[in-house]
Amino acid sequence: MFDAIVPLLTDPAAWLALTTLIVMEVVLGIDNLVFISILSNKLPPEQRQKVRRLGIGLALIMRLGLLATIGWIVGLTAPVFNLGFHGPLNSHGEPSFDTMFSWRDLILIAGGLFLLWKATKEIHHTVDPTPSHDVLDKKSVVINNAGAAIVQIILLDLVFSVDSILTAVGMTDHVPIMMVAVIVAVTVMLLASDPLANFIDKNPTVVMLALGFLLMIGAVLIADGFGVHVPKxxxxxxxxxxxxxxxxxxxxxxxxxxxxxxxxxxxxxxxxxxxxxxxx
Structure with missing residues (x-):
């Protein structure tokens, strides 16, 4: 491993790839961080920081674990089944959408649906905070159980981690570069988590904006799962x-x-x- 790292230290292309990948990983991590911030703010104040740090720590563990099984991750892009439908061809001769699904596509679609459900639930409560018998209001908006919050964070960590690692695989073939980029990006997330969560908590209008972001991200994840690639x-x-x-x-x-x-x-x-x- 050490012998593979030394040549990279003197390779300008490796440093350029590392810098670019760090920026990409930080940007991709924003989505993950916004979700963790909104969810942790629903907890009692004494539990929020601990749950945020645990969620970000789990994100790092997942990313490094997925990097350790890089061959399996690449295999997630292989088609699993095909429904046989596709959209009209674009200017590049590719279908605008298709129904040939890989495990990556299924994970993105599931994660997108979860984000749409979660953001819709929070928006519904914000707009109409009175109790109702709506299916979205079966649970209290305030999460008293940190375990429930952690489970939801783990689910989204998995989705964002798969997307993050596949992005890294597409940009470089060097696993050490991927690992350094992931560690730096997660460290930035950790440093920014408390200020961002406190800012969102003190500015109610920002909460609605952040929930709108989550809706958009959820829709983009679903579209990506169906082969509709929206430029990030x-x-x-x-x-x-x-x-x-x-x-x-x-x-x-x-x-x-x-x-x-x-x-x-x-x-x-x-x-x-x-x-x-x-x-x-």
Whole structure:
């Protein structure tokens, strides 16, 4: 293993691949981190940080474990069955969608459906918090059992880990580079987890935006499972633009609050002078 790493240290192409892969893994990890943040914020405050770190730690273990079985991972892209349907051919001569499914496709579809269900449930509760007999409200929105949260995190960790490792396999053939990129990306997730979760918890409008992101990510995972490959650059550009708009809204609200506070203070001062009398 050591003999395989030494030549990579002096190879500019290896460093370029490592840098590119780290960026890609960090970007892919954002989806995973948003889900963990939203889910952990449903727990009692004393359990949130522990569950976030456990979830991210499990993500690292899964990614490294999948890398150790790289041959099996590559085999996940082999077709398992074919329903025989496909869409019209695009400009590259490829069908716009197909029903030839591999294990990777099935995992992505299952993960996408889970994300759609989970995000829809949370949006439903946010829009209409009153108790109802709807199927989405059979469980309380506040998770009192950390084990239930961890199980859900593990399920999504598996989906995102498979996607992450297959992306790494497509970018480089060197397992040490993949391992370093994964470790760096998960370390960034760990450092960003508490600030991101606290930010989401303190800004309710950001929660709705993040749930919208999860809906979009779930739809993209399902589409990917059916052979419809949406360029991830478009997805993250849309997310960045939405986040920028929400940031401007937050800045506007903060400015309005400051102006209102100044007006209230000025009015209070005028009232105090009137109460004290003209001689003051």
């Amino acid at each position: 650059g478009y997805i993250y550009a849309a997310m960045a633009f939405s986040a920028l708009v929400e940031g401007l809204n937050m800045a506007g609200r903060a400015s309005s609050k400051k102006k209102q506070a100044a007006l209230d203070a000025h009015q209070a001062e005028l009232n105090a002078r009137e109460t004290a009398g003209p001689g003051v």
